[in-house]
Amino acid sequence: MTQLMGRPILALPEDLGSRSPFADLLAGARTALLALSVIAVPVLGLWVLTPYADVTARGALRLSCALWLLGHGAPLTRGPGGAPLTLTPLLLTAVSLALLRRAGARAAARTPQGSGAWRSVLSLGAGYLAVAALAVAECSGTEAVLQAEPLTDLPAVAAVAAAGLAWGRWSAHGTTRPALPAAVADRLRRWETAEWAPPAGAAAVLRRTAGAWLLGLLAAGGLLLTAAVALGTAGRSATGLADGPAGILGLLLACTLLLPNALLWAAAYGLGPGFAVGTGTTVSPLGTQLGAVPEFPLFALLPTGSPGIAWQAVLGALPLLAGAVPALLLGRAAAGRSTARPWPPAAVAVVALAAVLATAAAAGAAAWLAGGALAAGRMSTLGPVPWRVALTAAGWSALVVPPGALLTRWTLSRTAPRPRAAATVRLRTAQLRATLHRLVTRLAAHPRPTGD
Template identity: 45%
Template sequence: MTHYLTGRPFARPVGAPATAPALAGATAALIGLACTGVPVLACWLVSAPPGDGVGDAARLAGSLWLLAHGGPLVRSAGGAPLTVTPLALTALCVLLLARAGARTAVPGAPGRAGAPCGALCAGYLAVALPVALGCRGAGALRSQPLPDLLAVALLGWTGAALGARTGPRWWPPARRRLVARLGRWHRPLPPGVLLPATGAGLLALLAGGALLVGAAGVLRGDVTEAAARELAGGSPPGELELLFCCLLLLPNAVLWSVGYALGPGFRLGTGTLVAPGQVHLGAVPDFPLLALVPDRGSAWQFLVVAGPLLAAGTVAVLLGHAAAGPADDQPWSATATGLTAAAVAALLAAVVALLGWLSGGAVGTGRMTELGPTGLCGPAAGGWFLLLVLPVSLALRRHLLRGRPPTPAEQPTQQPAEADGGSDG
């Protein structure tokens, strides 16, 4: 297990073949199940309800593992849906799949990595199938085998492809056709800049969201503590279970805070909205993370826009310095800088929209079918970055290039007539 988490390579005998992809996929699935099941079984041991056996705890762990892949569940009480993905477990599953995909990729042959990824995904599904069937008819959270297995297959292929740095077979020719159609709009983009700049902007947004969650925990600590005490009933086992649930959903809370800082906010039920300056709430479920939500709007809440401002400023500074380049290197053109800033804004908008959608879902019927960031969070992120990164990066590029001697490629060439005239004189 430590090999998957630390990234150290397996020790293989000289001349031995690489680990079988299907076995690597099954191993990744079993490790993910174990990481989910150990805390669940620990909570069951210290606070097992009367009549619940170890099989119920195992089914609960399996259901949570399926939910981490984006598969929908059904609660036994009334058949209410549960589709809010615990993103902490999702990140663990993606990490395990990526490590397995990296180990089973064919060295020096990236184009032949599709078959190992498919075999790895098949091994992963071989573990998920009995889990989905076993959690179908009993337990507090019940699986829906077909959509759950489809979600497992999608995440399994995505994680394995990320590790092997490959993609489906249709992507390379589709990418070539797309580049050919974009033509001159694609050529000015400098290579190797788009993804790092987008990643820097996303990390800055997530850091701001995490700081916002921490600040809310400090300001509303008494309300959160009261909600936790009421749910746990004052028992240490109950508090342990609540802590486990909060840790699983902490990345979701960070992404909801990102949506809040961007402006559109998030919903805690149909017809509700939590955004800077406006809070419209109904009955909110008793849960410590939901107790962090403000009760009413205030003008002070608009200070949270400092997060997107700093994130966009970070990307603008990075792009401005990259556009100017070292003193002995060819700088980017203004067109390339502007197009790169626009491309970063568009890609970041898509990523924020996807993550916001993954972090939300339903926790019941009626008004509890709509929780999470609103659909405008992605476009809001793109707008913030486009309006700030584009002018700031261009201005910084111009400032850094001021007073710098032109590079040999930028120096004007001497006309032949002028050269002849100079020799005659």
């Protein structure tokens, strides 16, 4: 009886290699509820502090569910006319992805590679989507301020859940590459022996180069955003708009949720193409054209007019400085500091071109994620234009990374430490002594015969 009571009820036999699907289902629902609590706790706290009684606790819960769905990229509508709201608060997206990654990694660590691992991940996703379905149902009524659309919101949540869980499984087990056809594998082997082919380890260098370039752009955007906050009027705008401590805390919460979006907008501004705050508007280093914008503290940070020549020179130097670090990283790796010999110049150019394409694609995807719509009509266009950001990022990186990497490789290859003459003489002397020692040993082992 004691053995029966100590046996886990939700466990399957060990030959299946996984826990009970119901246990993974509960783990997925718990992950979704934990991500929901990140926004529900402050929203319910603000509802307690607000002096107005026209919003009920269920209304605050509906607002939390709507913001949670919006953090997954799910489009919502607002008002009786169904005005679209698609501006994704990327801070909630990052929190959801981090929690999903942790859940996926734990599930993958408990189960070996194979069908059992995928069964566990699918159960986690089903539990996560069950909570999403309840949130969509709660926000689908006419009494909801932000209304959900089940046909578009559930696929958006499913896409984020699949990305986070796959990320977790990849971090635990890695990725299994499918077998290539024989003709393709033979062609790749011939390419690997070509003069321009990068050596082994070039993929890791490519990831570091592209990551350093993107981090440099984010750092430039962070500097611009910090300067705008320090010199702008966001604080006075929040004080004028808020009505009491609850209103100030609500505006602070909204600005915090949109802080990653503002960082990406500032990075697009420093990169050159800028961003839009409504149709027919532009905010870029070349000039600012704005119409009427909503009263919001982050919009109080927008520049007015055209910046001066000195400010434009500073903005033009930011992408150059951001591209200097990846150029140095790629050039140092190509100089042969970690390999037996330097890379061929053609191989450096190939890796640099791949880094340019990777950074352009990542910059365009980030610009697409950071934008959206606040309403219909004029406010249906917010954020950077993805294709402009991608082209500008490709242009700046192509201007800095390939020539900088080739110059760094050439400089480090010329200044590489060479063995001194004394060390060479000592090495040759040691080799000569070893040869003489072997010769004497042979002669001693076979003495010359003597006559009678």
